[in-house]
Amino acid sequence: MNMHIQSESIWIESVIGSRKISNIIWALLLLIGATGFLLTGISSYLNKQIIPLFPQTIVFAPQGLIMSFYGIAGLFLSGYLWCIIFWNVGSGYNELDREKGMISIFRWGFPGTNRRIRIRFLLGDIQAVHLVISEGFRARSIISFRLKDQQYIPLIQIQESSTLQEIEERAAKLAQFLSLPIEGI
Structure with missing residues (x-):
């Protein structure tokens, strides 16, 4: 189940964790x-x-x-x-709020004091939407943000069943929503 909510100023997308069929x-x-x-x-x-x-x-x-x-x-x-x-380690959601200028990434970790992992940063700190596509036996695609200090924050890991066009469209929609350039295509 992959929930996706989008309005004019808010984008919320759920992230599937380790509860995959594979x-x-x-x-x-x-x-x-x-x-x-x-x-x-x-x-x-x-x-x-x-x-x-x-x-x-x-x-x-x-x-x-x-x-x-x-x-x-x-x-x-x-x-x-x-x-x-x-x-369900790794599950959570991404919340992008243009109105507040905030991005919040939430993930569930292992049980303990740090089970809830939340990263928040300002929209102004993002320089570009970065797309990495690796092919081969363990093909995977990752959409991440490149911050101004050249740090990469992974946002979405695309499923293996997605086509290259679907991956590029998803990255393009995200970049268009945030008015940012795309790298790696």
């Missing part, structure tokens, strides 16, 4: 694989067939021990992924 699929695959490794290691230790689909053909030392180690490590990693999905 993250859920990776966490699920990792959980299944790690459980398989751990059960294989346990079955080699007990010298019993726990998983009926696979016959017991490995000895505990060293193969079963290594399989158990990989299974435990995979379960910890899977647990971490499920936690960031549950907490």
Whole structure:
């Protein structure tokens, strides 16, 4: 769900965090694989067939021990992924207010004292809307602001399914709304 509200002076856009289908699929695959490794290691230790689909053909030392180690490590990693999905780390919104001349970026982080991350700065501090498009295996596109002190603040990470034209149009609309030039196209 990507909410987008725009009026003449305010632009509010929600940002999807870690609750993406791809993250859920990776966490699920990792959980299944790690459980398989751990059960294989346990079955080699007990010298019993726990998983009926696979016959017991490995000895505990060293193969079963290594399989158990990989299974435990995979379960910890899977647990971490499920936690960031549950907490929806990285989600939030961007609020651009031309009337007040303020930009507010809000994101949810990890639980704790700094869970709420809010960055505010003046519209006058922005020099340009910057667009970075990287192609290849992990293709991703990021729309960010370039501040006067040459610092870049990422605003929106575009989904992999968007076309180059859609990405450029989105950056152009944002630049037009803020009356700023675009870099990186």
